[in-house]
Amino acid sequence: MTLTTPVATPAFVIDQRTLDADLAAVREIADQASCRLLYSPKACALSDVLGCVSRNVDGFACSSPYELELVERACGEAASLHLISPLIKAETLEVFGDRLASVIFNSLSQWRRLGEKASRGTRQGLRVNPQLSIVRDRRYDPCRRNSKLGVPVHDLAALARSDPGRLAGIDGLHFHTNCDETDFTGLLATARHIEDVIPHLLERMDWINLGGGYLFTEAHDLAGFFETVAIFRQRFGLDVFIEPGAALVRRSGTIEATVHDILAGDDLQIAVLDTTVNHMPEVFEFQFEPDILGHVAGGLHGYILAGCTCLAGDVFGEYAFDMPLEVGSRVTFLNVGAYTMSKAHRFNGVGLPSIYLRRRDGSLKLVAEDSFEEFAQLSGVAARAVA
Ligand SMILES: Cc1ncc(COP(=O)(O)O)c(C=O)c1O
Numbered sequence: 001m002t003l004t005t006p007v008a009t010p011a012f013v014i015d016q017r018t019l020d021a022d023l024a025a026v027r028e029i030a031d032q033a034s035c036r037l038l039y040s041p042k043a044c045a046l047s048d049v050l051g052c053v054s055r056n057v058d059g060f061a062c063s064s065p066y067e068l069e070l071v072e073r074a075c076g077e078a079a080s081l082h083l084i085s086p087l088i089k090a091e092t093l094e095v096f097g098d099r100l101a102s103v104i105f106n107s108l109s110q111w112r113r114l115g116e117k118a119s120r121g122t123r124q125g126l127r128v129n130p131q132l133s134i135v136r137d138r139r140y141d142p143c144r145r146n147s148k149l150g151v152p153v154h155d156l157a158a159l160a161r162s163d164p165g166r167l168a169g170i171d172g173l174h175f176h177t178n179c180d181e182t183d184f185t186g187l188l189a190t191a192r193h194i195e196d197v198i199p200h201l202l203e204r205m206d207w208i209n210l211g212g213g214y215l216f217t218e219a220h221d222l223a224g225f226f227e228t229v230a231i232f233r234q235r236f237g238l239d240v241f242i243e244p245g246a247a248l249v250r251r252s253g254t255i256e257a258t259v260h261d262i263l264a265g266d267d268l269q270i271a272v273l274d275t276t277v278n279h280m281p282e283v284f285e286f287q288f289e290p291d292i293l294g295h296v297a298g299g300l301h302g303y304i305l306a307g308c309t310c311l312a313g314d315v316f317g318e319y320a321f322d323m324p325l326e327v328g329s330r331v332t333f334l335n336v337g338a339y340t341m342s343k344a345h346r347f348n349g350v351g352l353p354s355i356y357l358r359r360r361d362g363s364l365k366l367v368a369e370d371s372f373e374e375f376a377q378l379s380g381v382a383a384r385a386v387a
Pocket of ligand 1: 040042043061084176178179180211212213214243244245246247338
């Protein structure tokens with residue numbers, strides 16, 4: 001990765017070579033496990049990313065009609081589209097019809113109301129809540145008490161025991177219970193748990209989708225993943241799908257920012273940047289410190305790096321560098337390819353970063369630029385009449 005990228009800031013830059021390498025690595029892991037690889041575009045749905053991803057995956061796990069439409073427009077009608085969401089509307093099933101390879105209902109009630117609206121060519125699945133929490137932060141735990149996500153596995157077991165015919169038409173199951181994980185112990189424990197609770201139901205299914213939440217390229221030991229896939233493939237003869245998002249795109253994205261002011265804080269200097277947590281909302285949500293190029297633990301020159309909005313908590317954290325920052329210095333956020341541009345917003349009227357692709361030869365392509373007109377249009381403010 002180059003030290004500084006000659007772009008106007010704030011800018012989001014996708015590095016094609018990193019993207020290629022991570023796509024190839026995850027593809028190889030999926031092939032080795034004999035499972036099908038879908039991409040969750042919620043992580044990053046930029047056109048160049050979708051185009052590249054589509055050459056390496058078996059389809060897309062979309063969350064909404066907008067994502068379905070976007071993927072189809074960016075990747076063409078041959079793209080295999082899968083829909084999973086707590087909210088599926090009859091009109092979406094009608095509009096997409098046969099173009100939906102699968103639809104995964106979040107609840108038995110949604111399935112009962114809408115199952116018959118799905119096209120005959122669309123496979124129907126149910127999201128299962130395994131009721132085995134492996135995420136510590138309750139806000140991100142799909143298995144928390146009173147979770148809205150998926151049919152509790154014990155309810156499914158009871159239903160399958162009492163009246164298996166009531167699940168006729170469902171040929172697959174789905175679960176997604178983790179986030180940014182590099183250790184597959186929790187996945188394997190979940191697989192064994194499901195295997196114990198609903199063995200007879202699994203025997204009647206054709207496929208299972210293990211969701212996303214695992215950073216395959218950053219994992220040191222994939223044995224737990226291979227064993228999980230083997231349980232479902234070998235014991236139950238299921239086709240296994242995974243639908244990662246972050247694992248494919250996280251490392252390929254950087255955000256380039258410029259220091260615009262340096263303030264004296266109580267005990268540290270504060271460098272104010274032209275980016276903000278608006279552009280990386282998970283920094284605020286999760287309260288984590290993103291990686292920054294040139295940061296050295298114990299470096300001579302320490303700063304709080306702060307965003308440019310009025311929110312007091314719009315700060316990225318404490319960083320130190322070997323060289324002092326000054327007004328005009330460039331700051332590069334690393335590993336921000338996932339859940340940044342797809343979650344970014346314009347709070348305080350701060351525009352979104354321009355989007356660039358760093359091609360394989362190192363040259364830059366400007367992909368998209370935000371504008372005041374788009375901001376005004378969303379506020380319902382008409383363009384000025386030209387005199
Ligand atoms: C149902 C489902 N599948 C897949 C993903 C992708 O997860 P990740 O980007 O962590 O791999 C998510 C993320 O929230 C999800 O909710």
